[in-house]
Ligand SMILES: Cc1cc2nc3c(=O)[nH]c(=O)nc-3n(C[C@H](O)[C@H](O)[C@H](O)COP(=O)(O)OP(=O)(O)OC[C@H]3O[C@@H](n4cnc5c(N)ncnc54)[C@H](O)[C@@H]3O)c2cc1C
């Protein structure tokens with residue numbers, strides 16, 4: 072059975088994962104804690120915590136709130152900063168078999184570029200994942216991810232600053248995610264991750280206040296899956312680069328659905344909070360699904376549920392005319 | 393940390409809104425120390441989604457190895473679901489998690505301070521340290537007499553001093569008001585309760601110039617319980633940002649509360 076996939080097929084050396092199951096940024100810390108919990112080298116990939124140029128303390132409490140079949144978070148990117156990451160954490164990653172992508176975010180395109188430059192060529196760092204669901208201070212605090220030009224610009228500055236494959240993680244909080252995906256593809260992105268969390272909130276009727284210290288937070292977990300599945304399907308119709316799906320992957324069945332919608336890989340996030348072995352549960356479930364349905368190559372699943380692939384459709388029309 | 397599906401051995405009401413849940417989870421019970429906790433799923437589907445943190449209340453010997461006891465106050469849907477388990481049901485949990493209390497070998501007089509359900513992790517500490525021959529005084533505060541942990545369930549060697557908000561039992565007022573009387577006697581303090589209790593401990597301890605160790609078990613909204621989500625962060629005075637689940641839940645009082 073072939074499980075391996077390539078997330079950067081345009082590159083000479085690609086970004087090969089032994090299987091399509093990764094962990095999602097901010098839901099696996101930097102991967103070190105769970106070395107003792109399960110064999111993380113069995114995973115296709117790990118994505119680091121959101122990393123910024125300088126260390127951040129993160130947001131005030133409460134930082135999470137449970138919602139119906141989901142949760143909200145506003146952690147606020149508490150992290151040790153890129154320099155400490157390079158000095159203390161990357162050397163640990165360098166001894167692992169599983170590739171690690173660093174999730175980065177900046178306040179300005181210049182900060183993204185500096186992050187990308189700092190991480191370029193660092194042993195243990197296999198790729199960058201740009202988190203563009205954060206405010207661009209140069210654009211008056213508008214999120215990069217909601218604007219085609221801003222998203223393309225930040226992608227381009229990172230690509231110029233590093234040789235590493237660049238994954239752009241899109242925000243789902245837009246009216247037309249396909250156009251953002253197209254913009255970052257044109258800017259040269261190797262892959263897109265669909266998607267970050269959906270903006271939401273919860274209110275405590277007892278205190279008459281929002282539950283989260285910051286008011287709003289990102290919704291994740293099984294509750295978001297139908298929305299993100301639709302967005303993966305839409306993006307798959309718009310771009311040719313690989314898509315990584317992120318949103319409520321709890322089981323192998325969820326992974327299969329995302330692959331069929333057009334994703335090449337999936338990320339497991341919130342599921343790991345409910346079941347520490349969730350990434351393995353998803354991987355084992357995917358393998359079992361393939362065995363049961365006699366599928367030999369995971370790549371055959373990619374886009375399998377897309378009604379009529381556009382290219383085939385055109386060929387048929389041509390043949391019929 | 394072990395993840396297990398444990399059989400419920402016993403679940404019964406002990407006092408107002410509070411239940412004891414005994415689980416067959418020898419892999420966890422064997423490794424656990426007083427002050428550590430577990431994360432429990434409260435249902436089988438995706439709702440409620442997140443596991444709940446519960447301190448390890450007691451460990452006892454059973455036929456199939458050590459048994460894990462939890463003391464839970466019903467405050468919402470998760471704890472309500474847990475309180476309705478019956479013998480033979482199963483629950484999914486993982487643990488033991490975090491760092492428990494550390495008792496210095498030179499300490500002979502231990503002062504335990506519990507507020508409300510905060511008594512849970514102190515009972516096992518009392519069990520173990522009484523067995524080691526240490527002197528234990530437990531100061532216990534609750535809303536009213538009905539919410540007080542029953543004295544009969546403690547080892548007889550433990551001196552129990554109670555306080556209630558409404559005066560229905562023991563001292564009329566907060567448990568922290570008892571500190572000036574007992575702190576000077578103690579070699580170490582161990583406390584668990586709501587955040588306002590910890591805050592209220594600082595002034596009386598300062599007043600008696602208490603310079604010894606006062607270990608507190610902190611509580612915060614958790615999602616993972618294992619250091620991967622950063623939900624439970626707390627800013628410490630001397631060691632910067634820490635995660636309660638991974639670096640705690642045990643902290644020195646003076647490192648968190650001024
Ligand atoms: C380390 C630790 C040890 C604990 N030990 C015990 C114990 O031994 N016995 C006991 O009865 N309770 C204990 N608690 C509190 C217990 O976790 C909460 O009462 C429980 O999560 C409430 O869940 P619920 O679904 O009943 O309430 P809901 O209010 O419906 O819960 C909604 C969400 O908020 C979270 N939440 C609500 N209250 C708390 C709280 N006080 N602390 C943390 N998260 C909360 C829940 O986990 C859930 O995600 C402990 C908490 C922590 C962090």
Ligand SMILES: Cc1cc2nc3c(=O)[nH]c(=O)nc-3n(C[C@H](O)[C@H](O)[C@H](O)COP(=O)(O)O)c2cc1C
Nearest residue numbers: 095096097121144202291292317318319320340341
């Ligand atoms: C607690 C928490 C922290 C997160 N932190 C980040 C982050 O730092 N960077 C990022 O790009 N996404 C972050 N995310 C989003 C996840 O990576 C993931 O895209 C999202 O949770 C949806 O997947 P899920 O439903 O499987 O959790 C975070 C999510 C959660 C729940």
Ligand code: FES
Nearest residue numbers: 614617621622637
């Ligand atoms: S609860 Fe997730 S880091 Fe502490």
